[in-house]
Amino acid sequence: MNLRRLFIIILSLLGALGFSMLGSFSAYEIVSVGIAVYMAISFIDSIGKGYNLFDITILLAVFQCLIMPMIVYRFYNNDYIVIALKYDMGISSEEYFSFVLPAIISMILGLKLPLNRHLNAAKILRESIYKSQQYLKGKGNLGVLLIIIGTVSGALQIFIPGELKYIAYLFGKLLYVGVIYTFFSDAKNRKAFLLGGIVMIFAQALAQGMFGELVFTLMLGAMLILLGKKMSDGAKFGLTTAGFICIILLQSVKGDYRAVTWYGKGDANETGTFFSLILNRLSNPDKFFNLYEMFPTVNRFNQGLIISKVFVHVPQNEPFAEGETIFTTLAASFVPRILWPDKPKSGGHENMERFTGYKIEGYSMNISPIGEAYANFDKTGGIIFMFFYGLFFNVMLYMLVLLSRKTPTIVLWFPILFLNSIQIETDVLMCVNSLIKNLVFIAFCYWAADRLLRLKL
Numbered sequence: 001m002n003l004r005r006l007f008i009i010i011l012s013l014l015g016a017l018g019f020s021m022l023g024s025f026s027a028y029e030i031v032s033v034g035i036a037v038y039m040a041i042s043f044i045d046s047i048g049k050g051y052n053l054f055d056i057t058i059l060l061a062v063f064q065c066l067i068m069p070m071i072v073y074r075f076y077n078n079d080y081i082v083i084a085l086k087y088d089m090g091i092s093s094e095e096y097f098s099f100v101l102p103a104i105i106s107m108i109l110g111l112k113l114p115l116n117r118h119l120n121a122a123k124i125l126r127e128s129i130y131k132s133q134q135y136l137k138g139k140g141n142l143g144v145l146l147i148i149i150g151t152v153s154g155a156l157q158i159f160i161p162g163e164l165k166y167i168a169y170l171f172g173k174l175l176y177v178g179v180i181y182t183f184f185s186d187a188k189n190r191k192a193f194l195l196g197g198i199v200m201i202f203a204q205a206l207a208q209g210m211f212g213e214l215v216f217t218l219m220l221g222a223m224l225i226l227l228g229k230k231m232s233d234g235a236k237f238g239l240t241t242a243g244f245i246c247i248i249l250l251q252s253v254k255g256d257y258r259a260v261t262w263y264g265k266g267d268a269n270e271t272g273t274f275f276s277l278i279l280n281r282l283s284n285p286d287k288f289f290n291l292y293e294m295f296p297t298v299n300r301f302n303q304g305l306i307i308s309k310v311f312v313h314v315p316q317n318e319p320f321a322e323g324e325t326i327f328t329t330l331a332a333s334f335v336p337r338i339l340w341p342d343k344p345k346s347g348g349h350e351n352m353e354r355f356t357g358y359k360i361e362g363y364s365m366n367i368s369p370i371g372e373a374y375a376n377f378d379k380t381g382g383i384i385f386m387f388f389y390g391l392f393f394n395v396m397l398y399m400l401v402l403l404s405r406k407t408p409t410i411v412l413w414f415p416i417l418f419l420n421s422i423q424i425e426t427d428v429l430m431c432v433n434s435l436i437k438n439l440v441f442i443a444f445c446y447w448a449a450d451r452l453l454r455l456k457l
Contacts, residue, residue, distance in 0.1 A: 008045065012038035028097035032066040047236045048229045050122035053220055053418055054111045054393060060424040061104045065370060069096060069304030075291055087299055089308040096308055099379045103370050103386045110390025121401045126228045131408035133184045140187020142455065143178045147197045150175025154204045170441045173416040175200060176217050180412045183225060206274055211250050213419060220415035252297045253277040303425050307371040309356040314375050318354060321376040329429040334436065351427055366427045393421060396435065409457055413442050
């Protein structure tokens with residue numbers, strides 16, 4: 001163990017100890033804070049050193065499923081309005097944390113298990129980026145072409161019906177890949193194309209009111225761009241702090257923005273509305289320190305709310321699925337809908353109704369892989385499942401790192417390849433299915449560019 005890692009562990013222990021002195025907290029809460037501090041510092045320290053994309057998954061799980069529920073239990077859970085609106089946790093803190101904390105630790109072990117002690121993944125990825133830069137010299141048109149295809153496909157999504165809409169969605173993600181290709185190329189007018197691509201990325205997010213994908217793709221893209229770059233600890237901390245503040249700010253205005261742009265409750269000018277809401281939040285910073293004002297934001301981040309509803313509903317009103325949804329997910333990831341018209345759909349509608357008793361219409365909400373683990377296998381089985389869930393993605397990343405030795409530019413596709421797989425508020429179907437589909441789509445892009453356009457991606 002190197003001294004830097006030891007220092008991070010000591011800081012985490014001190015953080016947990018300091019937290020324990022603030023009041024009467026359970027062992028679950030103290031351990032949760034310790035893990036949160038450790039993972040946050042480790043993630044910040046890894047910037048530029050490695051591409052630890054699943055650290056984002058871990059941080060999301062800790063933040064949304066441990067820290068946010070702690071806040072709700074401490075400050076909101078007994079409020080009569082919260083209870084009336086059914087935003088309370090529904091089960092005791094002891095019952096909740098006794099499953100979720102071990103489940104998250106189990107997932108971390110699966111994600112972090114060394115598959116080959118002699119393989120330096122960070123070094124291989126840095127070499128792949130260098131080889132990609134060398135390959136893209138004189139091929140700046142590749143990135144520009146991908147930006148154009150992604151922009152056009154994104155604009156066409158609203159006009160394309162049915163299953164073809166998802167194909168347009170996938171091609172729309174080439175906008176992100178094109179920006180990354182352009183960044184690492186020596187294209188003429190490179191800065192202008194980069195600026196145009198970034199503007200289009202934000203314009204699409206504003207038009208659709210979907211900021212989650214924007215945030216995750218920017219995070220994954222930034223980690224890739226910074227890989228191999230030397231940064232001071234202060235710069236890393238400042239960058240991550242600014243990013244966290246931006247995410248909190250964005251989440252605080254998202255509901256109001258959608259109310260205007262989706263449902264016509266006000267001036268429907270996307271850009272004007274968005275920046276007006278942002279400026280309003282910045283001009284009223286007291287809202288971020290007011291328990292009443294902050295509850296909508298806390299509630300949106302609190303994935304533990306839905307997990308607790310699963311506990312209330314299963315097995316009292318719905319028996320444990322005993323692996324049914326997991327096996328269905330694996331089948332659905334490989335069988336096209338044309339051969340299986342009734343295969344499960346993403347979005348959470350089926351799982352929410354079955355495992356929580358709530359019907360959702362017009363928006364997306366899901367029970368998360370942690371909630372699905374409990375709904376299938378009960379507590380002990382769910383904790384064991386979360387280890388193999390993490391191990392699955394660990395193995396997939398390991399195989400892709402090995403592939404990058406032969407096809408270095410594959411690393412430039414990582415931000416869209418793992419876009420939906422790093423999230424924690426969806427379900428196993430969404431995370432696994434999107435990874436498989438994205439792999440197939442990327443393989444098709446490489447094939448089509450070679451066979452149809454005579455281009456090597």
